[in-house]
Amino acid sequence: MSGSDVTRDGVRGARPGRExxxxxxxxxxxxxxxxGERPVVPDAEFASYYGTPVLTKPPWKPLDIAGYLYLxxxxxxxxxxxxxxxxxxxxxxxxxxxxxxxxxxSLSLAALVHDLGRPARFLNMLRVIKPTSPMSVGSWLxxxxxxxxxxxxxxxxxxxxxxxxxxxxVAAAVLGPAVATYTAVLLSDTAVPAWHEGYRExxxxxxxxxxxxxxxxxxxxxxxxxxxPARRLAVLGAALELGAFRAMRRRMGLAAEPxxxxxxxxxxxxxxxxxxxxAVLALCRGRDRRLAMAAGTALLTGSAALRFGVFHxxxxxxxxxxxxxxxxxxxxxxxxx
Amino acid sequence: MGEEDGMGDGAxxxxxxxxxxQPDVAGASGYPDAPPRVGFFxxxxxxxxxxxxxxxxxxxxxxxxxxxxxxxxxxxxxxxLGADAWRHVAFVEQRGPFGGPExxxxxxxxxxxxxxxxxxxxxxxxxxxxxxxxxLMASDVCKHCTHAACLDVCPTGSLFRxxxxxxxxxxxxxxxxxxxxxxxxxxxxDRREDDGRVWKCTLCYDRLGVGLEPxxxxxxxxxxIQFGPLEELRERARARVAQLHAAGATDARLYGxxxxxxxxxxxxxxxxxxxxxxxxxxxxxxxxxxxLPAMWRQAALAAVSLxxxxxxxxxxxxx
Numbered sequence: 304m305s306g307s308d309v310t311r312d313g314v315r316g317a318r319p320g321r322e323x324x325x326x327x328x329x330x331x332x333x334x335x336x337x338x339g340e341r342p343v344v345p346d347a348e349f350a351s352y353y354g355t356p357v358l359t360k361p362p363w364k365p366l367d368i369a370g371y372l373y374l375x376x377x378x379x380x381x382x383x384x385x386x387x388x389x390x391x392x393x394x395x396x397x398x399x400x401x402x403x404x405x406x407x408x409s410l411s412l413a414a415l416v417h418d419l420g421r422p423a424r425f426l427n428m429l430r431v432i433k434p435t436s437p438m439s440v441g442s443w444l445x446x447x448x449x450x451x452x453x454x455x456x457x458x459x460x461x462x463x464x465x466x467x468x469x470x471x472x473v474a475a476a477v478l479g480p481a482v483a484t485y486t487a488v489l490l491s492d493t494a495v496p497a498w499h500e501g502y503r504e505x506x507x508x509x510x511x512x513x514x515x516x517x518x519x520x521x522x523x524x525x526x527x528x529x530x531x532p533a534r535r536l537a538v539l540g541a542a543l544e545l546g547a548f549r550a551m552r553r554r555m556g557l558a559a560e561p562x563x564x565x566x567x568x569x570x571x572x573x574x575x576x577x578x579x580x581x582a583v584l585a586l587c588r589g590r591d592r593r594l595a596m597a598a599g600t601a602l603l604t605g606s607a608a609l610r611f612g613v614f615h616x617x618x619x620x621x622x623x624x625x626x627x628x629x630x631x632x633x634x635x636x637x638x639x640x
Numbered sequence: 641m642g643e644e645d646g647m648g649d650g651a652x653x654x655x656x657x658x659x660x661x662q663p664d665v666a667g668a669s670g671y672p673d674a675p676p677r678v679g680f681f682x683x684x685x686x687x688x689x690x691x692x693x694x695x696x697x698x699x700x701x702x703x704x705x706x707x708x709x710x711x712x713x714x715x716x717x718x719x720x721l722g723a724d725a726w727r728h729v730a731f732v733e734q735r736g737p738f739g740g741p742e743x744x745x746x747x748x749x750x751x752x753x754x755x756x757x758x759x760x761x762x763x764x765x766x767x768x769x770x771x772x773x774x775x776l777m778a779s780d781v782c783k784h785c786t787h788a789a790c791l792d793v794c795p796t797g798s799l800f801r802x803x804x805x806x807x808x809x810x811x812x813x814x815x816x817x818x819x820x821x822x823x824x825x826x827x828x829x830d831r832r833e834d835d836g837r838v839w840k841c842t843l844c845y846d847r848l849g850v851g852l853e854p855x856x857x858x859x860x861x862x863x864x865i866q867f868g869p870l871e872e873l874r875e876r877a878r879a880r881v882a883q884l885h886a887a888g889a890t891d892a893r894l895y896g897x898x899x900x901x902x903x904x905x906x907x908x909x910x911x912x913x914x915x916x917x918x919x920x921x922x923x924x925x926x927x928x929x930x931x932l933p934a935m936w937r938q939a940a941l942a943a944v945s946l947x948x949x950x951x952x953x954x955x956x957x958x959x
Contacts, residue, residue, distance in 0.1 A: 322883070323686045336912040352730060352920030355711045361822040383950035391954050420816015420836025424796075427815045431797040434936075435658070435929055438819050439795035480943035487942070488935045492793060492928050493822040499928055502935045504858055506942030514949055534717035536953040543949065621822060628917045631924035 335406050349632060350414030351624040358494055360621040367418035368612035372486045373607045374411035376513030377520065378404045379483030380540075382452060384517050387532055389469060396532065398459055399524040400517070401472060404479070405456035406447045413540045415445075437489040441482075448482050451475040453598035483513035490617060496627060497620035498613075500558035505613075507543060514540025519602025522585055522595045534589040537602055541582035545575060545607065557630055561616040561623075570612030576604030659930040661899035662786050669801035670723060677805030678848065679907035680857065680865055681873040682714065682779055684919075687864040689715055689777035693727040696859035700735035700844065701726065704832075704878070714775075720920060721780055723832035726841040727856050730919050732776040778912065778919045779865055782828045782841035783896055786904030787927040790829050790840075804846070804909060805870070806843040814838055825903065826956060843907070870907060877911060889913070899932035902926030 351357075361368075381404035388397030416425045427444035451471045458468025473527040491502035498505070514536050521533035548571075552559040562571050581601030588594040620626040666674030697703065706724035711717050714731035721728045788807045791799040798813035799820060809829075816836040820829050829840040844854035852858070858866035874897050884892035889911045894908030902925050911925060915921045 321683060321686050321866070321880075323862070350915055350917045352720075352732070352918065353711075353716075355920055357827050357917070357920060357922045359722070359821050359824065359827040362818040380946060380950070383947065386952055418818075418820065420831050420838075420950050421814070424813075424815035427796040427798070427813060428817070430813070431795075433795065433797070435792040435932060436795045436819070437932075437935075438793065438817060439940075442795055469668040473849055476947075480946040483946060484939045484942040488932075488939045491935050492932055493819075493821045494789065494825040494827075494925075494928050498822075499931070502931055503938055506935075506939040507945065510942040510946040532953040533884075534888075534951075536950060538948045539953060543945065617822075620856060624917070624920075627922055632917075635924050 333345060349625060349628045351628060354624065356622050357624050357627040358621040360618050361493070361495065362420075363610060364418055365614055365618075367414040369611040370607075371411045371414045372509070372513075372610040372614065373489075373516065374407040374414070375486050376483045376606065376610070377516040377603075378411065378452065379408035379448075379479035379481070380513040380517030380536075381407065381520060382448075382455075382472070382479030382482075384521055384533060384536065386472050388529070389472050391532075393529040393532070394503060396525045397472070397531040400446055400521055401452070401455045401459045403517070403520045403524070404475065405452040408445070408452050408482075412445065412449060437485060437492050441485050441489060444478060444482055448475060448478040451478065478508070484510050490613070493617075494627075494631065495617045495621045496558040497555070497561045498617040499628075500555040501551045504547045504554070505553040507547035508551060508609070508613075511540045511542070511544025511547060512578075512609050515544060515582065515602045516517075516606035518585070519550065519581060519599040519606065522589065522600070522602065523599030527590050527592055527595055530589065530595065532597075534585045537582045537585040537589075537598070541578045541602075544578060544606075548575075548609075558620060558626055561619040561626070562612065565615070565619060567612045567616035567619060570608045570615060574605045574609035574612055577601045577608060581605055650800075657787075658792070658932060659787055659902075659927060660904060661697075662904050663899070665786050665805045665904075666801065666803050671803045674803045674805070676793050676869040676871070677907065678843070678868060679784060679805075679870040679873060679909070680781060680843070680854070681876070681877050681897075681909060681911070682781065682865055683777035683864050683866065683911045684776065685864075685880075685884060685889070685911055685913055686862045687729070687779055688775040688862055689731055689775075690728050690861060692859040692861060693779050693856035693865055694718060694725065694729060696840075697727045698857040700847070700855035701842070703839075719825060719842075721782070721826075721828045721830075723830040723835075723839040726781065726839075728780045730776070730778045732778075732914070732918055734774040734776065734914075736772040736774055747771065776913055776918070778910065779856070779860075780919070780921070781908050782843070783826055783903065783909070784843055784907030785927065786907070787929065788903070789823040789825060789927045790930055792927070792929040792932075793819045793823045795819060802845055802848075803850050804843070804845075806845065806848075808842045809838055809840060811837055811839075823928055825922055825927065832865055841908075873909075877909065880911060884911075902930070 381400045385397050385400035388400055416422050419425055433439040438606055452475045454471035455468055455475055458464045484506045487505035490498040491505055493499060518533045518537035552562055561567055568582055581598045582593060584598035662668055665677055673830050682943055703724050711719055714733050716731045716782050718725050718728045784806045793808050796813050796815055798810045802808055814837040818831050820838055829838050831838050847854055853867045857865045877897055881892050881894055893912055896909035899905035
């Protein structure tokens with residue numbers, strides 16, 4: 304560049320320091336560059352820094368965290384089926400639901416510890432109680448809930464201490480719904496657009512998804528004569544999940560777009576088809592043992608697909624600056640800023 | 641890091657609103673006789689892109705090397721803030737209203753760039769000697785928000801508010817859950833992969849404790865990075881904007897200085913010469929925990945709904 308004509312613009316001799324004034328003829332901003340190879344929001348014109356993301360995407364491993372969202376829901380809603388089965392005299396329903404809840408929560412705890420950067424320090428989760436941290440609240444919830452499900456399952460298997468087992472089953476059913484829905488707050492309480500913007504409906508999506516997963520497990524494992532509540536829960540859960548999910552995507556605006564793109568799109572589509580199909584099959588043909596198993600498998604898979612779809616949509620929305628910049632620009636414009 | 645003070649453990653949010661102005665941020669975190677809140681005013685209009693701040697920060701805080709790669713993003717090969725980059729100098733090349741031919745047009749058939757040809761094509765295109773090019777440089781850093789989402793969501797109490805009103809990670813507590821990473825509306829904090837814990841600017845907490853300025857501000861040769869009590873910096877910044885506007889630089893604007901913004905005002909704020917997103921900053925960040933009470937309410941409603949669905953599934957049999 305030597306020999307070029309970049310001038311110093313009136314600062315000869317004296318060092319300008321912090322009072323230096325840049326050229327009065329400032330340049331125009333470059334707009335809409337660096338959008339990368341994915342034509343995600345073709346119409347939105349916005350500036351970015353070489354297309355780099357504004358946010359840092361969550362460092363979580365999909366299998367651990369999306370898997371945890373799924374298993375936590377499965378466990379929480381299974382505890383409800385377990386308590387219901389116990390209270391209404393359906394041991395064939397209660398037993399697998401108890402075992403399912405205990406197994407799912409054990410696996411999910413393993414996934415959570417595995418995902419930590421310092422797994423040996425997992426007990427630091429119980430160092431403080433912070434209502435502002437959904438992860439802190441969730442840790443304490445799980446610390447109360449997991450022993451209850453394990454107690455319920457252990458007494459079921461052992462066939463002893465039935466009173467203790469009943470108490471644990473009912474207590475687990477009280478905490479179970481919170482375990483199933485707090486995970487929505489866990490995701491929403493971030494700057495990730497596709498997670499935060501859905502905070503009103505996401506807990507209901509997860510509640511429905513938890514219900515279909517637990518109903519699916521019961522349909523697959525419970526004799527048809529005692530699986531009536533599971534069939535009805537499958538239908539009600541599917542309606543809640545799919546309805547809330549539709550409503551969420553409609554209301555989110557631009558931040559809903561990642562649900563319809565890439566890996567998230569495939570997962571979410573699969574989730575909707577499997578959940579709706581499984582629920583219809585359970586309702587119409589749930590008294591056929593083999594078809595009930597097929598319906599249960601579809602519901603279990605559908606619930607998992609939904610959680611992974613939501614997870615991947617969030618990551619995608621964090622990786623693309625459009626989802627951060629464009630809605631914030633629109634917000635400023637609406638305020639007249 | 642100097643976290644001898646047990647004050648930060650679990651007391652971060654006592655009496656503190658989740659959103660809106662908070663004039664006594666240290667007091668709200670449990671420091672009755674806190675010193676004045678300190679911060680950075682980064683005046684990008686005098687940044688010369690020397691990266692002394694990046695180097696001083698790395699040296700003082702013993703941040704490990706994070707690889708060497710040429711990004712093609714002007715002189716920026718740091719890319720952005722992260723676990724191993726607590727200061728980051730952004731470089732933005734802009735073509736002004738008098739724009740000449742693109743230097744990159746000087747490619748030969750083999751695709752190689754002849755830098756001399758390219759340089760020759762950057763010619764003064766306007767009578768006043770301007771080149772039609774503008775080079776923006778800005779040293780980015782953790783904003784040390786008044787309402788810090790990273791601190792709010794940290795489940796271990798590892799992130800805490802210092803007596804200076806800054807936000808610091810206690811590395812002996814952090815278990816690497818990574819929740820603070822997506823919570824930050826600026827994408828500042830990140831997990832160090834081989835270490836497992838999260839790291840970010842401490843505003844040189846150890847130096848503040850003994851009356852020193854942070855390393856980056858000390859090393860900045862043009863006073864682009866100014867350190868001091870936040871109130872004083874805000875006043876100085878407003879005067880600086882007025883000075884620039886009077887000189888015709890009407891693009892100058894402050895970013896993050898207002899206590900009325902979405903994070904209650906940043907402890908580290910900036911004077912920019914273009915829109916924030918041009919520098920990779922969010923134009924209107926809002927702390928995610930503003931909506932947390934509503935989120936808990938919705939989750940509670942959803943939990944009750946789930947219980948009702950299950951109850952309904954059992955009850956309908958009795959018809």
